[in-house]
Amino acid sequence: MSIRERLSGNEAAATAMKQINPDVVAAFPITPSTEIPQYFSTFVSNGTVDTNFVAVESEHSAMSACIGAEAAGARAMTATSANGLSLMWEMIYIASSLRLPIVMSLVNRAVSGPLNIHCDHSDAMGVRDSGWIMLFSENNQEAYDNLLMAHRIAEHKDVLLPLMVCQDGFITSHSIENIELLEDDKVKEFVGTYKPEHYLLNSEEPIAVGPLDVQAYLFEHKRQQAEAMRNAKKVILEVSKEFEKLTGRSYSFFEEYRLEDAEIAIVCMNSTAGTTKFVVDALRNQGIKAGLLKVRVFRPFPAEEIASALSHLKAVAVLDKADSLNAAGGALYEDITSAMYIAQKQVPMINYVYGIGGRDTTSKEIESVYTDLQKIVSTGKLENPYRYLGVRSK
Amino acid sequence: MPYNLKEIIAEKPVRFTAGHRMCAGCGCPPAMRMILRALHPEDHAVVSVATGCMEVSTFIYPYTSWTDSFIHTAFECSAATMSGVEAAYQSMKKQGKLPQDKNTKFLAFGGDGGTYDIGLQSLSGAMERGHDMVYVCYDNGAYMNTGIQRSSATPHFADTTTSPAGKVIPGKMQPRKDLTEILEAHHLPYVAQTIGVNNFKDLYEKAEKAIYTEGPTFLNVLAPCPRGWGYPTDMLMQINKLAIDTCYWPLYEIENGVYKITYKPAKKLPIEEFLKPQKRFKHLFQPGNEWMIEAFQKEVDDRWEKLLQLEKATSEPNAEAK
Amino acid sequence: MTEDNYNKNTPWQDLTPGGDIYTAGNAMEFKTGDWRSVRPVFLSEKCKQCGLCFPVCPDNAIPVGKDQKRTDFNYDYCKGCGVCAKTCPFGAIEMKEEGV
Known part of the structure; x- marks a missing residue:
């Protein structure tokens, strides 16, 4: 029997970490993820976990220590947000290129500047091509579930890549919601023990990690990483299936909400999907065939599968909670339009940059997106594809 | 056990092999090799090295010169990386995930750029957290790997590629940072400044103490760079000797706050003796620049005097008198 | 294939992942x-x-x-x-x- 609880997203993440019981956690406080290491260090202080908690002096050192610990043969975890991730940036790439399955909770927040501590996805988007697997979570339950699946995916011998589980800062991290937890022993059994083939602390086989990789080799090592990311797709589905058997909760690359017979749809990630579902239901009651595609697995990017799932629609709006400042579209939009082009699916598609710096996105605003889509369908005119939602304008 | 150089070389394994690609005559490899020899042969070690000469010339895929486990991540985080390795060791050993009868020791290396400058925060953090590890700075007084740019370890007036001796500014206008004292301010159980000279006794004994003192310890090792300093390549040992005989690089250790100078030259040589063979100080010997040598000498004298006083102030009888 | 034999013709599938080396001290081959x-x-x-x-x-x-x-x-x-x-x-x- 699962355990019914009421937890915030940060509590959910810390609870997952407690049940995973990693060997090392190295973390540095930054709003809104601070509570995760805070709760977790309480578990350490009370002997609830076996973890060695390293209270580092910066996020750069947090990721460095996680790399050291993981290469040493340990399971290492961390949590951060926004500028913390920015400071880690150099080590983010090193973690993935050294093929170390570190697991991180990324509590999404706007990257400075100007300074803002509230939610958007600019932190995650900044590292989207760094070789980390990226799972997004609509709510506390998904943040918890994604973390429980994380090590099984990251540590798989065909993958060996670090993984981050994203949740929306404050909106998810600080909101208390109902949650179903697994029993400790079930988590332990599901997650299993980490048995790396080669590791620094094996005195029987000293190894060297992190070479100078000259022209004759770096390309090949990057090619290996690319292959691992492709392999991750299969592994994510396998692990999700197994997780479903255990919990009854079903996960895939993305969630299709009333999408099958929809004519217009929104694509988004994290908590906005909750608001969108509410709007979809309301519109359906009015006879409007609205749907939603909520991306869970952003990296590896399930391009083919998303293109296929959207191909029957008459118009689609992709919502980006980070502006790419590229004089074109947001990252998710660019990825999806590109996926559609490759799959030769021609669906009118617009982009909305929204919710920057914690700007609330109301159901009314989401409804306006569907209204815009209806207009595109009825007029056959797309006009400006690059739009903003919820920004003040003259 | 009294120090016996020949026995140590004959009996203890080489843990940093030939086949590395450091420059001919580089001061780092002999010093680093001797530090690793201070490990007990039965102990396993994990070495981390900051990006720099000692990394990019010793682990060029697919060849490594390190016979122990080795990790390199980036420039500024040799200490932080090692703190993670050490944390993993403590955790896994406690949980019974590692053999109980085998000891692993942790040595983090970095050049002066990776230690005095970009890696100072990471080092300070790791030392303050009390990881059981040795941090070894091999100080060659500039960013040698990238082509001799000034660091905060670069001596006063030195000509480097980012502090060139020009018509208006005669080299680096700031005296060097005293890193050893910064580390002592962390109240570590063991901090020492050393060099590979003569029979390497000073270096070996301090390395052994640092490695086998529980907790975070620090060694600052002067490691001359023939290219960056501009002295004849074969003069390594003579330059090292001049560094200690002029008191440019005092040899001392601090055990739990107690200072001990481990070498006091019978005759302290004038600083010119150390500066003269080096091209980076050539302009100091031009007419009209005598003031620079005087200033350099004063700086060396002041630091040496302060060290003598610290030794006196912290020596046992005084300590008891407090 | 051992690591010492890697060269500029070795395909990506055969190289050690991440550039790790499992034969410590093999620089003696260089x-x-x-x-x-x-x-x-x-x-x-x-x-x-x-x-x-x-x-x-x-x-x-x-x-x-x-x-x-x-x-x-x-x-x-x-x-x-x-x-x-x-x-x-x-x-x-x-x-x-x-x-x-």
Whole structure:
């Protein structure tokens, strides 16, 4: 029997970490993820976990220590947000290129500047091509579930890549919601023990990690990483299936909400999907065939599968909670339009940059997106594809 | 056990092999090799090295010169990386995930750029957290790997590629940072400044103490760079000797706050003796620049005097008198 | 395939992941002796086996036996820096130009 609880997203993440019981956690406080290491260090202080908690002096050192610990043969975890991730940036790439399955909770927040501590996805988007697997979570339950699946995916011998589980800062991290937890022993059994083939602390086989990789080799090592990311797709589905058997909760690359017979749809990630579902239901009651595609697995990017799932629609709006400042579209939009082009699916598609710096996105605003889509369908005119939602304008 | 150089070389394994690609005559490899020899042969070690000469010339895929486990991540985080390795060791050993009868020791290396400058925060953090590890700075007084740019370890007036001796500014206008004292301010159980000279006794004994003192310890090792300093390549040992005989690089250790100078030259040589063979100080010997040598000498004298006083102030009888 | 045999023709599938090396100390397979332009010559008759040259060689090219005595240079690695010759108090090492 699962355990019914009421937890915030940060509590959910810390609870997952407690049940995973990693060997090392190295973390540095930054709003809104601070509570995760805070709760977790309480578990350490009370002997609830076996973890060695390293209270580092910066996020750069947090990721460095996680790399050291993981290469040493340990399971290492961390949590951060926004500028913390920015400071880690150099080590983010090193973690993935050294093929170390570190697991991180990324509590999404706007990257400075100007300074803002509230939610958007600019932190995650900044590292989207760094070789980390990226799972997004609509709510506390998904943040918890994604973390429980994380090590099984990251540590798989065909993958060996670090993984981050994203949740929306404050909106998810600080909101208390109902949650179903697994029993400790079930988590332990599901997650299993980490048995790396080669590791620094094996005195029987000293190894060297992190070479100078000259022209004759770096390309090949990057090619290996690319292959691992492709392999991750299969592994994510396998692990999700197994997780479903255990919990009854079903996960895939993305969630299709009333999408099958929809004519217009929104694509988004994290908590906005909750608001969108509410709007979809309301519109359906009015006879409007609205749907939603909520991306869970952003990296590896399930391009083919998303293109296929959207191909029957008459118009689609992709919502980006980070502006790419590229004089074109947001990252998710660019990825999806590109996926559609490759799959030769021609669906009118617009982009909305929204919710920057914690700007609330109301159901009314989401409804306006569907209204815009209806207009595109009825007029056959797309006009400006690059739009903003919820920004003040003259 | 009294120090016996020949026995140590004959009996203890080489843990940093030939086949590395450091420059001919580089001061780092002999010093680093001797530090690793201070490990007990039965102990396993994990070495981390900051990006720099000692990394990019010793682990060029697919060849490594390190016979122990080795990790390199980036420039500024040799200490932080090692703190993670050490944390993993403590955790896994406690949980019974590692053999109980085998000891692993942790040595983090970095050049002066990776230690005095970009890696100072990471080092300070790791030392303050009390990881059981040795941090070894091999100080060659500039960013040698990238082509001799000034660091905060670069001596006063030195000509480097980012502090060139020009018509208006005669080299680096700031005296060097005293890193050893910064580390002592962390109240570590063991901090020492050393060099590979003569029979390497000073270096070996301090390395052994640092490695086998529980907790975070620090060694600052002067490691001359023939290219960056501009002295004849074969003069390594003579330059090292001049560094200690002029008191440019005092040899001392601090055990739990107690200072001990481990070498006091019978005759302290004038600083010119150390500066003269080096091209980076050539302009100091031009007419009209005598003031620079005087200033350099004063700086060396002041630091040496302060060290003598610290030794006196912290020596046992005084300590008891407090 | 062992790591020492990796070369610029090795396909990506065969290289160690992440650039790890599992044969610690394999740099011994990489010979640096061809860097040398001057060559140390060991004059054994002048050598007193004092040991001062043992630790100074950056390239560990002075072999020392269990009998605590050195033998001739290992020219596979010696880069010809001359630090040993300058260190020897007895003139037992002479530097000679290569190929002369």
